[in-house]
Amino acid sequence: MRAVIQRVSSASVTVESEITGEIGHGLLVLLGIHHDDGDTEIKWMAEKIRNLRIFDDSDGKMNLSLMDTGGAMLVVSQFTLYGDCRKGRRPGYSAAAPPEQANALYAKFVDTIKALGIETASGRFQAHMQVSLVNDGPVTLLLDSNKQF
Secondary structure (H helix, E strand, O other): OEEEEEEEEEEEEEEOOEEEEEEOOEEEEEEEOEOOOOHHHHHHHHHHHHHOOOEEOOOOOEEEOHHHHOOEEEEEEOHHHHOEOOOOOOOEOOOEOOHHHHHHHHHHHHHHHHHOOOOEEEOOOOOOOEEEEEEEEEEEEEEEOOOOO
16 A cells, blocks of 8 residues: 655545545545555554654644644545556556455545544545645655555
8 A cells, every 4th residue: 555645734636526525734645555455554554644743843843643633634546656667658557456446445444544533535436536735844755555665
């Protein structure tokens, strides 16, 4: 499982002129599902993101987590995080989970985040989405459940 995490002042996702998810202060998470992912990766990723200390404390140091600040999370499925660009000019996506598996794990990840007490919004799986955000910092981090980076 891979995630691009952006600390935001606000973020939203729109599908066919309809806002399907919107948050204020918090995190935008672009989430890619690998074909070998399961419950272990969901739990690891959810806990890791929830507890990342990437929000400023009163001294201006990144020392607070999403839970500490009461922020929200917008989760958007993005299979292209598993795009392999090492050969040729067209990325290959063979490492990404097939749609049925990815959709189920994406939904389970969103439910896991909600169960952790985080206000959560999401995009629409397999839809063409427009994602808008105001990156706060900017702060952008990459996570991989296999710890490849």
